[in-house]
Amino acid sequence: MSDRRREPGQTSLADIAAEAGVSVSTVSRIANGDLGRASAATVEKVQRLIAERGYRPNPVGRSLRGGESRLVAMLAPNLDNPAMAAIAASTEAALRAAGYVMVLCDTHDRPDLQDEYLRAMRSRFAEGFILVSAVASAELEASVKRGEPIVFVNRRNPYGGGAFVGIDNRRAGADAADYLLDCGVRAPAVIHPAELSSTIRERVEGFIDRLRERRPGMAVRRAEGAGANHLDCGYAAALSLIAAGGWPDGVLCPSDLMAYGLFRAARERGGRIPDDCRPVGIDDNDLNAWIAPWLSSVKIPYRAFGERVVACLLALRAGTLDGEVLLGHELIRR
Amino acid sequence: MSDRRREPGQTSLADIAAEAGVSVSTVSRIANGDLGRASAATVEKVQRLIAERGYRPNPVGRSLRGGESRLVAMLAPNLDNPAMAAIAASTEAALRAAGYVMVLCDTHDRPDLQDEYLRAMRSRFAEGFILVSAVASAELEASVKRGEPIVFVNRRNPYGGGAFVGIDNRRAGADAADYLLDCGVRAPAVIHPAELSSTIRERVEGFIDRLRERRPGMAVRRAEGAGANHLDCGYAAALSLIAAGGWPDGVLCPSDLMAYGLFRAARERGGRIPDDCRPVGIDDNDLNAWIAPWLSSVKIPYRAFGERVVACLLALRAGTLDGEVLLGHELIRR
Incomplete structure (x- = not known):
């Protein structure tokens, strides 16, 4: 975004108000897109002056006036x-x-x-x-x-x-399932936090439903982990998963931070990521492109x-x- | 931190004020540590009631009263x-x-x-x-x-x-130099952004000064990179460095993000990190312990x-x- 501060010498609201013969608050309202209270003629005159004089509202400062x-x-x-x-x-x-x-x-x-x-x-x-x-x-x-x-x-x-902005988490989980199956994974697993938020639950359910849709009756191993954050949860869940039945050949990590936890567990326990165990994350954090080349992930356009x-x-x-x-x-x- | 909200039934400022026979604002000031305006007897009485009744100020809410x-x-x-x-x-x-x-x-x-x-x-x-x-x-x-x-x-x-909280950046650079020399690095280099902040300049200077202190006359290759952030700068500087003279056996990256940029450049150009080129960063981001096991770094206790x-x-x-x-x-x- 360009610098919108008023530079020295630039036209002010007061200049335009004087020239248009209206109040400063009328110019301010029109400059900020509130056209309801002025006559059409006034709106037109003020908008023309704003354009001609190059007046630009100060987006932070105007809040204070x-x-x-x-x-x-x-x-x-x-x-x-x-x-x-x-x-x-x-x-x-x-x-x-x-x-x-x-x-x-x-x-x-x-x-x-x-x-x-x-x-x-x-x-x-x-x-x-x-x-x-x-x-x-x-x-x-x-x-x-x-x-x-x-x-x-x-x-x-x-x-x-209420108003909501997000993604279709069930579909994200389903896409992760398709990815693992298409990579030839035969016995996929999923790790998740012990306490499931609605977001994580939808991702996990979407993943498992799609696996069973494409491979009816497929068993999907699950492990959960506790922790103050998803790094710790992912680490704990990965250790629990391998303790219960060794490394799966593919695993859904319903957040990238959980995948980082899995990565650390694998490093400590001699598991090779992604050769022995192919993870798929959800988030695709910007840093992945730089330092997590082993992680395919569903990119959420944050x-x-x-x-x-x-x-x-x-x-x-x-x-x-x-x-x-x-x-x-x-x-x-x- | 524990929950400091006022729970239902808990003593309020008004309760204490009524019991002490003083105004709510007097109790509020004393509860918040401002003891200058009340008599010693009032301070003592209010503090005793606060302790007896278990009154705890609401740290966010009290700002509004x-x-x-x-x-x-x-x-x-x-x-x-x-x-x-x-x-x-x-x-x-x-x-x-x-x-x-x-x-x-x-x-x-x-x-x-x-x-x-x-x-x-x-x-x-x-x-x-x-x-x-x-x-x-x-x-x-x-x-x-x-x-x-x-x-x-x-x-x-x-x-x-003015008041300042930070680290001794020259010493951080010097410690990074010691680390590389102690690892047996013979021809260390440094990458940095094209525009040097005072922080980065001090780190780079401390690094080079220490190298020359321990190895008088040592040549230190430098490369700079442009970019909107340190990831891009590190990547560009690394490419510039290897184009000018191949991989150095060790390199100071004055921020961890620059080291991530170097890591990506190495991956793309077939350099092995840390075997061919040992980086040392400054920051030690929390994520390093999880997904950047190749990066030794000066930990700043953020x-x-x-x-x-x-x-x-x-x-x-x-x-x-x-x-x-x-x-x-x-x-x-x-």
């Missing part, structure tokens, strides 16, 4: 998960382009912290909320009931309904999430949308 | 650099424990965006700023001149002075930054500190 906070809060479970970082970065850029300031709050996947930040941001007059991988919590339920503008990302609204999330939020605020945006995914073979 | 914003803005260059994510996560936790809300703003290493966010956050009454890898910019200079509470992280204040950054900020606000905190680093051998 109006009565609105122009502040949007993103609540995300884990700032140091590369997938979360990619969603946050793309959403921040899209919000900034739309004239909003994004505040990022780390909920650590905990209902109590999600509630604290919801309360704190509501009191700061946040104009919208973006909940990445939300969990059920009392304040969230209250927000949903009050109809506050919330876009859910990755995980759906635990109370049902970099494209931001624009869709912001479009949903603006539509919600305008009262025109209450639905789902499912973005396409693509299996990246390495 | 007082006149203070309790809002701290972190400006960081790149949310999707794992090192930045680790700093942000540890600082958010430390701020939350101290009763502050952290707002994270992505400056993309750009002076114009750094200025936009400084203006926006100042207007939102941010009580402090944490600038990670700051760049010189007009608003920053103005903030420094006004004496606003700013803690600089990783890169020092471009206008000199997880420990948060507490020191917050201690600096609180001291600055109390008018008691204007100095540097240099944390120790450690070379992790893999």
